Amino acid sequence: MTRFTHRGALTAFAGVDPGNDESGQHVRKSVPATKKGSPYLRKTLFQIMDGLIKRSPVDDPVYAFMDKKRAQGKPYYVYMTAGANKFLRIYYGRVKEYLSALAEAENI
Secondary structure (H helix, E strand, O other): OOOOOOHHHHHHHHOOOEOOOEEOOEEOOOOOEOOOOOHHHHHHHHHHHHHHHHHOOOOOHHHHHHHHHHHOOOOHHHHHHHHHHHHHHHHHHHHHHHHHHHHHHHHO
């Protein structure tokens, strides 16, 4: 986790970040995920998202986000990728908090 400088780097490594398609005046609204990163991590993330969809935990922020996207009529791959992206960003923040608290405890 320490090798990623920011949360966007982690989502890019997983390949669930939105791609870029801009050319001069043309800007696409819907762009597929980059899929540049680890296919094994991406598969694991999709399995986690599938488990969330099947369990339907009401208090989980990632499930609430995916359910909102699904209610908006987004396609399956879109809300699964968005959920994986959100999961990674939350995970990155919690791990960074833990590591900084651990470093503080060692300095005391």
